[in-house]
Structure formats: C-alpha cells, structure tokens
Amino acid sequence: MxxxxxxxxxxxxxxxxxxxxxxxxxxxxxxxxxxxxxxxxxxxxxxxxxxxxxxxxxxxxxxxxxxxxxxxxxxxxxxxxxxxxxxxxxxxxxxxxxxxxxxxxxxxxxxxxxxxxxxxxxxxxxxxxxxxxxxxxxxxxxxxxxxxxxxxxxxxxxxxxxxxxxxxxxxxxxxxxxxxxxxxxxxxxxxxxxxxxxxxxxxxxxxxxxxMDDYQFLIINSGVAHDTYSMVERVSKFKKNNSDLFDQFCKSYLQIYEEGIKTIQSQNINHLGILINQNHELLSKLTISNTLIEKIVETCNGFGALGTKITGAGGGGCVLSLIDRSNHQSEVRLLERLGELGLEYFFTRIDTLGLRLT
Structure with a gap:
C-alpha cells in the first residue's frame, strides 16, 4: 500500500x-x-x-x-x-x-x-x-x-x-x-x-x-507506439491545407471543452461520455486515428461505454473509455471482446496526490 x-x-x-x-x-x-x-x-x-x-x-x-x-x-x-x-x-x-x-x-x-x-x-x-x-x-x-x-x-x-x-x-x-x-x-x-x-x-x-473519486476509466492499449512528432506534423499539414475547416473544428472543440469543465464539476457522467465521443470525432477528422483505434472505439461504445476517445497524440498509443460499471453484463461482454482482439486493458481512477515518496 x-x-x-x-x-x-x-x-x-x-x-x-x-x-x-x-x-x-x-x-x-x-x-x-x-x-x-x-x-x-x-x-x-x-x-x-x-x-x-x-x-x-x-x-x-x-x-x-x-x-x-x-x-x-x-x-x-x-x-x-x-x-x-x-x-x-x-x-x-x-x-x-x-x-x-x-x-x-x-x-x-x-x-x-x-x-x-x-x-x-x-x-x-x-x-x-x-x-x-x-x-x-x-x-x-x-x-x-x-x-x-x-x-x-x-x-x-x-x-x-x-x-x-x-x-x-x-x-x-x-x-x-x-x-x-x-x-x-x-x-x-x-x-x-x-x-x-x-x-x-x-x-x-x-x-x-x-x-471524481467514484469514476473509473477503462484504458485500452492499441499495442502500437505513437510518434508524437509525426502526429503533430500531420495535424499541421491538415491545418495548412484546410484552414477554414480547421477553424470550424477549433470552435467546436472549444465548446466541448467548456461544457466538459462544467460537466465534470457537476458530475454528469452521461453528458461527459457524449462530449468524449464528440472530441474523438474531431480527432478522427484531423486524421490522427486509424483502423485499429476506430475498431476499439466502435467496440467499446457498442458494448455500453458512455464515451471513448484517443488519449494522447494518436496514431497508436492508448484509448480512454468511460464505462458505466453498474452495467456488469455489458462490461463482461466488452472485456471478453477486447480479449478476443488481443488487446491489453486496465481500469484506472483519478490520482489526487501527484508526486510523493513511498
């Protein structure tokens, strides 16, 4: 301990x-x-x-x-x-x-x-x-x-x-x-x-x-190491070639972020899931997702997750999914499916202390 x-x-x-x-x-x-x-x-x-x-x-x-x-x-x-x-x-x-x-x-x-x-x-x-x-x-x-x-x-x-x-x-x-x-x-x-x-x-x-002590997130490792630099470059290129569309995405994101702050402080878990999905849709449109990540998102949401998204630079790395753990049957089916796909996963809570000595 x-x-x-x-x-x-x-x-x-x-x-x-x-x-x-x-x-x-x-x-x-x-x-x-x-x-x-x-x-x-x-x-x-x-x-x-x-x-x-x-x-x-x-x-x-x-x-x-x-x-x-x-x-x-x-x-x-x-x-x-x-x-x-x-x-x-x-x-x-x-x-x-x-x-x-x-x-x-x-x-x-x-x-x-x-x-x-x-x-x-x-x-x-x-x-x-x-x-x-x-x-x-x-x-x-x-x-x-x-x-x-x-x-x-x-x-x-x-x-x-x-x-x-x-x-x-x-x-x-x-x-x-x-x-x-x-x-x-x-x-x-x-x-x-x-x-x-x-x-x-x-x-x-x-x-x-x-x-959010009562909240848990499911983290799924895609097994593909992400390259932050190349993903940042990819988004930069997208912005250069689609400046008006990128501006629209930014405005949509800012609304998601502002709603997200209020949602977390009010502990509205269902709406938080909706916002997580919306944020992921924007990231997908920025071309930093891939077939495997989309498969993970589709699987999680298909088995009752409230919201699922990339967490990090994209192109690989981990996916974050907000799970309603009271729905035990859906959770069991989801974890079985992730296992069938050969994916590693774990549940995690928010750490409130940060750096410390043991």
Whole structure:
C-alpha cells in the first residue's frame, strides 16, 4: 500500500542512502492537438505510476546503473560508455536508455536540483537507479513525464529532505525538453500535482477542483507506439491545407471543452461520455486515428461505454473509455471482446496526490 507521507530509507552506512518516489501517469480528457494551437486542454493524473528508486553508492564507483521492469539493465561508466544487457534488446530500447541517461545527466548537473558537492559525490561513488513503471512506453499516458518527475523528486529530496513540487515540476519540464523539444509542460505538471488540471500556452497549468473519486476509466492499449512528432506534423499539414475547416473544428472543440469543465464539476457522467465521443470525432477528422483505434472505439461504445476517445497524440498509443460499471453484463461482454482482439486493458481512477515518496 502506498503512503502519501514522505519517507526516506537509509542503510547502516551513513554515507549510503536510498530514496523511493513515484509519480502518476496521465490521461487527456479533452484537447489533444488543439492545445498546440493555443486552446486549453483538460488533463488528469491516474493511479498508474512510474516508480523510481535512487541509491548511492552504486555497486562500482563512478558508474550509473539502471535496472528496469521493462527487462533491461544498463550501465554508464565514468568515461561515458554505455552498456545494455541483454544484448539482444532491439533498437527501441537502446534509444530509450540513451534518453534516460540524457535526463539523468541533466538533473545531476542542475544546481537548481542539487549542489555541486552532491553532484560530485554521485559521480565519484556512482548511482543505482531502479525503474518500475505501470505505464506502457509510447502509450500516451505520460510515461516519460512521470519518469522525469519521479527522478527529479528523488534527487531533490536527497539534497533538501523535502519535495518542492513547483521547482521539481519546472526542472522536470526542462529535462523532458531534452528528449521532446515540443513538450508543452502539461504532462509534467499533472504528474507533479495530481488530480485534474487545465493547461494552455498562455496561462500554463491550473489545478481544477473536481471530485471524481467514484469514476473509473477503462484504458485500452492499441499495442502500437505513437510518434508524437509525426502526429503533430500531420495535424499541421491538415491545418495548412484546410484552414477554414480547421477553424470550424477549433470552435467546436472549444465548446466541448467548456461544457466538459462544467460537466465534470457537476458530475454528469452521461453528458461527459457524449462530449468524449464528440472530441474523438474531431480527432478522427484531423486524421490522427486509424483502423485499429476506430475498431476499439466502435467496440467499446457498442458494448455500453458512455464515451471513448484517443488519449494522447494518436496514431497508436492508448484509448480512454468511460464505462458505466453498474452495467456488469455489458462490461463482461466488452472485456471478453477486447480479449478476443488481443488487446491489453486496465481500469484506472483519478490520482489526487501527484508526486510523493513511498
């Protein structure tokens, strides 16, 4: 069971230290791609987490060792060489590991996070980092953002014995920009603070007061990793070639968003489902859906879901479905059908705490 109160575990060696953090993933209820063009989005954190354990010293001096539940172990040596095992891992894991070390190096050398003295200690003694994620990479559930936030939290706590969520959030955004230059900061914000929030380019992130503890979402993984950059480019091309139509979509979206805020605050679950479907229709018209995603949406809604949509950049990743769990018969049939299609899925609730230590 997770604890919301910060705690720290130290070994018998006073110079040794182990810190464990976790940060929630996220879903986008409204606003994919429209947020790129200045419109507000509605995001929420979920009770699926990226957990990070940081321990010093490492097994061998000067090395930064990573162990992950994705099935790999990697070591970066003092000279900069990186090894990954097992060696049979495909290219995507090599790219993931490279990005992980890019973020780690940035945070260790960031004086807004830790002092030069502690940074030198890490470099001299080495560092062990264990990663445990409930979030599928490339699924659009904020895996990279949750990692940045959780790791930033561990390193900051080691120095300050405290969690400054604002500072950690800001440095997490800077870290993620190293691997995703177009990141808006919305994901790191909701992963840091939890609950519901709105985000737009002018006003940034604002926490939204809403009680949805009784709501559950069904998340279905399409099994196809999404490419945010290519999807953003696709929408940009659509806008260029269909400017008037794109403007109409934006106006329709803004109405959906404004109604969505009121609907969540009034807990009108049936109308929320209608708005989710409407938002998905707009995303489909922007050409970021595909045959598999449409099959998932059709299946969920055909078996009683109140609303189903892409959550994330599209082109793959995960699909979010709002389920009326009181209709047990329809739910059972839906889950059976998803299983027949070979799709992985899970239910999730809204996380209200954000970043914390375990």
């Amino acid at each position: 997770f604890m919301s109160r910060p705690s720290i575990t130290t070994t018998s060696n006073s110079s040794s230290q182990t810190i464990k953090t976790m940060s929630p993933g996220k879903v986008i209820l409204f606003g994919e791609h429209f947020v790129v063009y200045g419109y507000p989005s509605l995001i929420a954190s979920i009770d699926k987490y990226f957990k990070v354990t940081v321990r010093r010293p490492s097994l061998y001096k000067g090395e930064i060792r990573i162990e992950s539940n994705l099935g790999f172990t990697s070591v970066k040596y003092r000279g900069g060489e990186i090894t990954i095992s097992p060696m049979s891992l495909d290219t995507k894991f090599v790219n993931i590991v490279t990005k992980l070390y890019t973020i780690i190096d940035y945070l260790i050398n960031n004086e807004k996070m830790i002092s030069k003295e502690l940074a030198e200690t890490y470099k001299e003694e080495g560092l062990f980092i264990k990663l445990e994620s409930d979030l599928p990479p490339g699924g659009g559930l904020g895996s990279s953002s949750a990692f940045c936030v959780a790791l930033s939290g561990s390193l900051y706590y080691a120095e300050h014995n405290d969690l400054d969520q604002n500072n950690i959030c800001n440095q997490s955004i800077n870290a993620e920009k190293l691997i995703n230059i177009d990141t808006s900061g919305a994901d790191c914000s909701i992963c840091s603070f939890g609950g519901f929030g709105t985000f737009d380019k002018i006003n940034g992130f604002k926490r939204l007061s809403a009680d």
